[in-house]
Amino acid sequence: MQFEGKAIQVREIDNGLYELCFDLSNEPVNKFNQLTLGELKDALTQLSAVENIKGVLFSSAKESFIVGADITEFSSLFEQGEAGLIAKLLETHEIFNAVEDLPCPTVVAINGLALGGGFELCLSTDYRVMGEKAKVGLPEVKLGINPGWGGIVRLPRIIGIDNANEWICAGAEKRADAALKDGAVDAVVAQDRVREAAIDLLRQCAEGKFDYAARRVEKQSPVKLNQIEQMMAFETAKGMIGAKAGPHYPAPLQAVKTIQKSCGMDRDRAIQAEVEGVAKLASGPVVKALVGLFMKDQYVKKVSRGYEAKAEKVTQAAVLGAGIMGGGVAYQSASKGVPILMKDINEAAIQLGLDEANKLLGGQLKRGRIDAAKMAQTINRIRPTLSYGDFNTVDLVVEAVVENPKVKGMVLAETEQHIASDAVLASNTSTISITELARSLKRPENFCGMHFFNPVHMMPLVEVIRGEKTSEATIARTVAYATAMGKTPIVVNDCPGFLVNRVLFPYFGGFNGLLQDGADFRQVDKVMEGFGWPMGPAYLLDVVGIDTAHHADQVMAAGFPERMAHEGESVIDRMYSLERYGQKNSKGFYRYELDRKGKPAKLADDDVDQLLQGAVGSARSFEDQEIIERMMIPLCIETVRCLEEQIVASPAEADMALIYGIGFPPFRGGVFHYLDEMGLAAFCEMAAKYAELGPLYQPTETMQQMAASGATYLNAQSNKHAN
Structure with missing residues (x-):
């Protein structure tokens, strides 16, 4: 049997073992749009009819697995009213139930991001094998809704009530080690062995070494908790999650209530409770606002990609001024892999900047987000200096000295003499006109504003400010550098105070x-x-x-x-x-x-x-x-x-x-x-x-x-x- 679609291909990989591979054409990532869902339904219908089928592997031909639903398509469903939305959600549930009900064991190879609907598909399979660099999660609460394709129903039955409450209500992406610890996946393997390990597990299931049928019964049955255990699990969670989410974000608390309502039901009744909870949220104003923000964020990223496509990559940066702000810029650049020179006129200021970077890295080390080796690598990308000696190798300089036009003008003019003719100078100013600062420069076309917000490591925005003579190449390189630093750059024109x-x-x-x-x-x-x-x-x-x-x-x-x-x-x-x-x-x-x-x-x-x-x-x-x-x-x-x-x-x-x-x-x-x-x-x-x-x-x-x-x-x- 072969199935060749625009989003899905199915082929036999061994005697009775089949692979359903997601590979959405003309897209960098797999996502659940109407095309993908339609092909998945057709492919599952064909697989269900195969005689003596022994197992199905679900995989991806892309670096990610499936990043979720295509919001550009599905956001329109929220305008159909509760009844229309419920009907549409139940159609998708029929497809995911068909995965769970295949007449053979199923294994998914999670090679990259599996988020939202992508992870809900994973939960529909019997076993989950995850790459060590992959991430999984149900981030729907960030859009003001709850998981609506089985996440509310299946995750609590797989990882337990307390863990599911935390996963769903926080909406965070979970690394492989955390997913394995909580029981959301069955194995974590080296990134280049994900498919191989998943096929090996599928063969063992086909040979009867694992009881996949028992797993299905557990996923489709009520959660085994008595009334006291339920009360302890949910009432405490509702108090804590409600207080943390606040009155303006109803989705986390609604998720807990829906899990509580559905955990005592069988699969089909639980699914009905899930979709009704999602529909209730979708009719409110918060979903419209947050989905709108998601779309705007996608647009802003698209604008940035347009600049990046025209930009020369920044491989060596520099920051002038090594105080708290300069140290923050140096840390952010180095932590994202871009080496940076940090210059000041005295040792005390240099030490202040290094202390700031060390403090931020120390916090990450303490929280377990990096190890000592990663901390050392990051610090080594920050090179303190009192001179302009190596500035001729720099692609972009961020000036972060005192907010005084005379001082900034003098420092910028001096720096321009020591950098390459095509290097970009950017001023981290919050108020001073970029056009005015450019008057002291011989190459004003290579100058722009790059306004970081304090604290640098926490605030996502960078305003990239275009002066009267700033070139598009300068803007493009600065946008590309801000993006490389993990920031969201937004280009604005020069005026007092810029935009924010x-x-x-x-x-x-x-x-x-x-x-x-x-x-x-x-x-x-x-x-x-x-x-x-x-x-x-x-x-x-x-x-x-x-x-x-x-x-x-x-x-x-x-x-x-x-x-x-x-x-x-x-x-x-x-x-x-x-x-x-x-x-x-x-x-x-x-x-x-x-x-x-x-x-x-x-x-x-x-x-x-x-x-x-x-x-x-x-x-x-x-x-x-x-x-x-x-x-x-x-x-x-x-x-x-x-x-x-x-x-x-x-x-x-x-x-x-x-x-x-x-x-x-x-x-x-x-x-x-x-x-x-x-x-x-x-x-x-x-x-x-x-x-x-x-x-x-x-x-x-x-x-x-x-x-x-x-x-x-x-x-x-x-x-x-x-x-």
Whole structure:
């Protein structure tokens, strides 16, 4: 028997043993689209009819196994309503059940990523052999849903309730050793032996050495737990997972509830409970927002790949300035395999940078993510230097000295003399104009901004800033280097604050206005954290650093005086004058003490109210909704201005930049999703209530025109940009 499709091929590999191989044509990875599912159904029908079939191996011809469902196809199913979605999910279950019900033993060779539906297929087989470098997992909660093709039903029966709760609710990718330890796979072998080992196991099953039928009975039967054991397993989990996920992300808690409901059922009834749970989530707004973010993230990656295709690879980098930021850049580059020179003008600064890299690597070593050999290899890729001696070998230099235009201009001009004529110079500046900094350079076309966010190792965003004379080759190489460092680069055009800081300071402007009108900064923090921000504006200012924010505030006021200049003393001005710089000197809006892990813990400071007198108004109460509106309106309008002025190329890139750069609440889908869901007419009507607060609250003309016509941002640009 032979089956030759565009996604699946079936062939006999031995007497009675067959191999079903996934190899989706014209795609770099295997994924479950309608084509693949249709061919899988047909192939299984043919295999089921083969007389004296002894076993089936499931494998992949690509580096990955199956990375999951094709979201571009399946996201449209969420709009069909609960009944339509349930029917479609049950169709796929029939296919996966057919895998589980084949009249012979089945083994899967997991040679690479097996995620979502890809791993659910693996769970449908009798045995799983995994390569040592492969990863498996059920990441559906990251899209706001639950596994819907059998993961909820089969995983608890294979690895136990507690493990399944953790796997499904965290949505993490599991390495081979963890998967073996929990019992999710039966063997882990060297990467080049996965198929060979899987075939060997399949032969032993065919010879009757393993009881595959008993495994099937266990997978298709209720979980053997009494009422007390169930209560202990689920009630504790619901409390812990519900608290961790929070009120805005219902998928993890729904997963636990569905596992609890279905674990006492046989397979078919459990599957019905699973699909009903998925359908319930899919009808909510969080799924639409998170799936939209996934699509935008894919679009941003596609844009980056376009630049990378035109870029020369960075094989040797350098960073100027070896403080915390420089050390962070050096660590990130070295940890991703790109050697880097770290230059400063004195030994103490060099040591500070090395200490930062060593601290980060030490943390990884302690958590077991690297071993001592890997730590040594990474440190050896960081070469400290006090001179420009080897800078002629560098492809790209990141300047990370003090945020002062004169100092930066002098250092950049000096560095340009010591690097190759085609090397890229990039400034890690958060506020200073790239076009202005380029005036001190002989080759401004080789210069751009490369704005990292602090802490470098944790923050995924890098703004790549194009100056007036920056060449496309420079942008391409910088994007390629940022991607090689494991970051998400988003290209923006030059303006005060670029994209993220330009949008952030109107938000702080709304905060300052609230305090001047008598709001309590603690209430504002609590309300905005309840809205979904990881920290409220006062806490965020403390983390950013009041001195840093004060400088940036002056830059923004000078760049956009009609909107961002303010009369009198702001709360940022007051805090700065009092030298309350936030976490960096342990006092700001709050005070800070190191906890047991050495991290600054936020504590109340009873002195702050008195210290702020004169910079804030007489205390009065505010409704939560007014606080949200006064904070969010300026941020949304400024983001729209950045799109209209082509500072950022698309709504998708703007949304991802704010989520990755300042923690815009992901479940709200980004600024443009937020605006589209509210409706521009409703937004403009809301903004009109605060017209007396000034230009920050005035929607643009284009916004008002779009509001009148009922237009939306993401749909209006869907032919050009990701939705």
